[in-house]
Amino acid sequence: MKIFIAIVLLAAISSSRADDVAKTADTSDVAEAKKTVLKDFKDPESAQFRNVESRPFGKTTVVCGEVNGKNGYGGYVGFKKFAVLKGDEHAAFGGDPIMDSLIELGCPPAKMN
Secondary structure: OHHHHHHHEEEEEHHOOOOOOOOOOOOHHHHHHHHHHHHHOOHHHHOOEEEEEEEOOOEEEEEEEEEEEEEEOOEEEEOEEEEEOOOOOEEEEOOOHHHHHHHOOOOOOOOOO
């Protein structure tokens, strides 16, 4: 699945990348992306989001940000970068160098730590 997401991200990046960033509160794109991110969380109600933005990405939109959630023992695991393409059913999560690099291509690290 990571390979599929990586290919989709690279294809969208190669078509074009807009420089304008549309910072949003909770637009429908952001709300849908958050639902997608939380699909596999053990405790979705405990999720904490930060630096979430929706931005143009080729012919579509990408929602970028960071999310923190609890593990099976009830402890927070730390914020991880994520990216969700509009209409996609899967989120790309950071945590390894390849995925971090792909996410940063679509979501430059201006706000992301």
